Amino acid sequence: MRVDVLTLFPEMFAGVFGSSILGKAREKGIVSLNAINFRDYAGNKHGSVDDTPYGGGGGMVLKPEPIFRAVEDLLGQPTGEETLEPSGEKAPVRAPRIILMCPQGETFTQKKAEELAQEDHLVFICGHYEGYDERIREHLVTDELSIGDYVLTGGELPAMVVIDSVTRLLPGVLGNETSAVTDSFSTGLLEYPHYTRPVEFRGWKVPEILLSGHHANVDEWRRQEALRRTWQRRPDLLEGLELTEKDKRWLKVLQEEAVVKREKE
Template identity: 50%
Template sequence: MRIDVISVMPRFFQSPLDTGLLAIAEKKGLVEIHVHNLHDYGLGRYRQVDDTPFGGGAGMVLRPEPVFACIETLKAERAYDAVIFLTPDGQGFDQPTANRLSMLKNLIVLCGHYKAVDERIRTRLVTMEISVGDVVLSGGEIPALLLMDAVARLVPGVLGDGESALTDSFQTGMLDCEYYTRPAEFRGMKVPDVLLSGHHRNIEEWRRRNALERTKKRRPDLLGSDRKEEL
């Protein structure tokens, strides 16, 4: 998988791409990430990428020329499966979306900045708009890292234990169950007996029920009526 990120703050990605899961994914040759400085396509002597909005008002708006130039340059080199714009008014980012994106080959991720981007960018270039939550950030860099981490860990071979990703929260439409490790008793708190029994069928049933109970308590919105009836 290849991901091309477009940002006015490319240095923001330096540390995250040098450490952690994204660095592992790149080192294994399974994910290739390239960060492009939008200012390289800026206008004039000062490489301008933004301007004041028509009609007045506060804030600055990303101009269309640099974004078009950058994306058209990338598209001249290869075909892309999606051009993703990270924006508060996009569709909510969730696990099924991460699953679908992980199966694609080439992605462009456009990080917004300032007040907005020129709407013609969204109309002509963007194929998918994603929001990571009902909150406004200073730019799309943090959401881009979140998206890349969520997607990269699903690429086969990135995680040491690929099965782990299949049992994470949201993969089955609900939260994951509780987990315990050694010691079996700590400060008077004991691990549930069933987890020490070695009876795999009973353990799997306990985990299923526990996941349902946790989801009902913490995120009941995730449960359909059929699952609510199981509790």
């Protein structure tokens, strides 16, 4: 996968792109991570990429020219090796997803991360002003994403969040390929509790079932604990989730236990 980020502060990405999981994925050649300063595409001697809004009002608005020029320049460059079809012919390279990071965008979720992980090329646009010229939204971007209902000083941090979330889903990035599959939200539920050595720490013991070696029972316990944790912390996630009859019976037990506990308090 190729990931390009258009930003006024490419230096912010140096540490993130070169460290931890992202850095290892980059070294393995699984993902190409690039930060481009779109001020280089300003087209004027002052390097200005923003201007006052038509109609008045406070703040500055990001101009369309530098963003369009930067994206068009990226698209004019090779997007990686073309794969071959069984017939030996070159397979067409898919157009990139061009993602605008902004508070008005679709809330980023694990489902969206899984969708973007199927792409060959992602381009992120990060602004630092009052807003974007609307023509960028209407005629350039394919997606608008937000990481939550709050406002940051720019799109760089949200872009880092999305890139990290997507990259870890690529084959070969994580040491254990099942890790991403069982993560919170990947199954629709919060993840079950984890334990490791020692068996007992300050009087707190690892649940016996995890020491039993009975994989079917362990899997059932993990499913029940994932349901418990989701029901306790994010019950909204259970709405619309396809549950088995066994899941429903377990949730009923949890609800009955909660009623008994409240009555005793």
